Amino acid sequence: MIKQTANITIKTIFDRGDDSESQMVFFTECEMKQHEDSYTYAFDESQLFQSEDPILGQIEIGRDFVTRSISGDENYIMHFREGYKERIVYQTPDGTFMTDVATLNIDIDMDQGLGKANILYRISFAESESMVNEIQITVEAQK
Numbered sequence: 001m002i003k004q005t006a007n008i009t010i011k012t013i014f015d016r017g018d019d020s021e022s023q024m025v026f027f028t029e030c031e032m033k034q035h036e037d038s039y040t041y042a043f044d045e046s047q048l049f050q051s052e053d054p055i056l057g058q059i060e061i062g063r064d065f066v067t068r069s070i071s072g073d074e075n076y077i078m079h080f081r082e083g084y085k086e087r088i089v090y091q092t093p094d095g096t097f098m099t100d101v102a103t104l105n106i107d108i109d110m111d112q113g114l115g116k117a118n119i120l121y122r123i124s125f126a127e128s129e130s131m132v133n134e135i136q137i138t139v140e141a142q143k
Helices: none
Strands: 003-014 022-034 038-044 056-062 066-071 076-080 085-092 095-111 114-126 129-141
Touching: 003 038, 056 095, 056 129, 066 129, 076 085, 076 095
Parallel strands: none
Antiparallel strands: 003 022, 003 129, 022 038, 038 056, 056 066, 066 076, 085 095, 095 114, 114 129
């Protein structure tokens, strides 16, 4: 297993294409590990959640999938693969809630763990409440 340090940028566009569209960009250093058919990227995500306790973020990118998880004060894991739907359990200090996530499109352009992955997905909070979000992940070598 090969380990190295890289830079990761995660841009999330919430409610894409709607009047209430907003975005958040997170840039940090990550530990990149090569596995047989994928790469994982581990990083501290505490500043995003304004938590004094560590919150570990991890992304795994394979040929046709992305997995996004956090653990700490907040906990969840999301699996993205085109056409895939799942129920996500979010655990927060304020309680636990569930949402449904359906991957609409996934585009991965990675070479030796570096490159881009874009994910378009629908998240449903209740039967009538949903929005389309986009996650743009960029992994670059440190200079």
